[in-house]
Amino acid sequence: MHDAIRKNIEAKINQTLTDDEAKLLSGWFTPVQSNGKERIVSEGVVCRKMFFVDAGVAHTFVVDKKGAVHTVQFGFEGYWVGDIYSFFSGKPAIFNIEALEPTTLFAMTHADFETACTRIPKFEHFFRMLIQNGYLASLQRIANGFRDSAEQRYVSLIKTQPNLPQRVPQYLVASYLGIKPQSLSRIRQKLAKQKSV
Amino acid sequence: MHDAIRKNIEAKINQTLTDDEAKLLSGWFTPVQSNGKERIVSEGVVCRKMFFVDAGVAHTFVVDKKGAVHTVQFGFEGYWVGDIYSFFSGKPAIFNIEALEPTTLFAMTHADFETACTRIPKFEHFFRMLIQNGYLASLQRIANGFRDSAEQRYVSLIKTQPNLPQRVPQYLVASYLGIKPQSLSRIRQKLAKQKSV
DNA sequence: CGCGGGTTTGATGATGCTCAAGCCCGGTGG
């Protein structure tokens, strides 16, 4: 049942896990269902688990004083989501996480995480890689955000994630790009016009 | 001589290093001087070392097709700089790093880094924390970048780093905020006017 | 003194926001 996690780990560290290791790992994950109505992680509340997305989409975001949503990242199948800061520090989370459709996740508590790191060094290594990659991606996103216009960012987002518009409502794509839904609509309209010409 | 590094590590992991551990660590760092003219890390070239900033300021940035500089982060005393992606993957770096004034750094090679992680588990833990914190900071920066106007971003930057304008030229502060030097100048002018009223 | 990099100031224009209305479409209830 946790085969996806095993494959995910093996792919990232470019090593295979023994069956014993995989079995151990399985024991530390418990399935969680979310239909998208309730929050998986809430701002201000300690996030005591990290989640592996098995099926569905999760969405990490902040809400500003005006109530506007700003999405920090989307988590599709095979992604890990959670508030890392809160998870490791035990302090209140700064992000919110919700499912965008009926979603199954596998949750790992902090205690089990620590055990896993000690018992399976490969797991700790894996997690370091995970965070490194995430860090890097976010640094690049900052750089791209400065360098590119909203239109360019949208085009390259669609290029790297062609299926994203089919799974995520447009107003959330806009909030990921840092613009308003109206602006994204206009950008799409402009691009469609260019293509047909 | 590497006392700053020891303190830096101990502070972050909230544990003390033994004298033996500190001595071992010292052996893995070699001092590097930079007057700011040459690059410490260059885009396209593999970054084989991570650097601890002992004195001075380093500046991580990308350059777009038009030649404009976009600074990703500033590294003051006690910061670690380097192209993490390149350092761990062995692929060409995506960032550039330069000193902004005569700067001394301590460099650690990837081989020594691996040795350090095996011989001193506390060091691996420390580094994981370092990357985690960096990751978190960059996620927050993305969120803030969406939420706040350039003026608000400038105000909160000055609040958290009051000494920054004294050490970094204004056009680089602008490039960190994602705006042009002219715009920052106008923002500063506006704020000064408000204060005096 | 004059040069040059950094900063300031001004005028104009592009990009994305705000406010506002209309449209499309799936779901609900009469």
Place this chain on the structure above:
DNA sequence: CCACCGGGCTTGAGCATCATCAAACCCGCG
């Protein structure tokens, strides 16, 4: 079965913010 929501997407007009182009200014330094 259809009328009527309501959420999300689109479209329009005017506005705010920041970029661009360009010139002037300031000041340390050769």
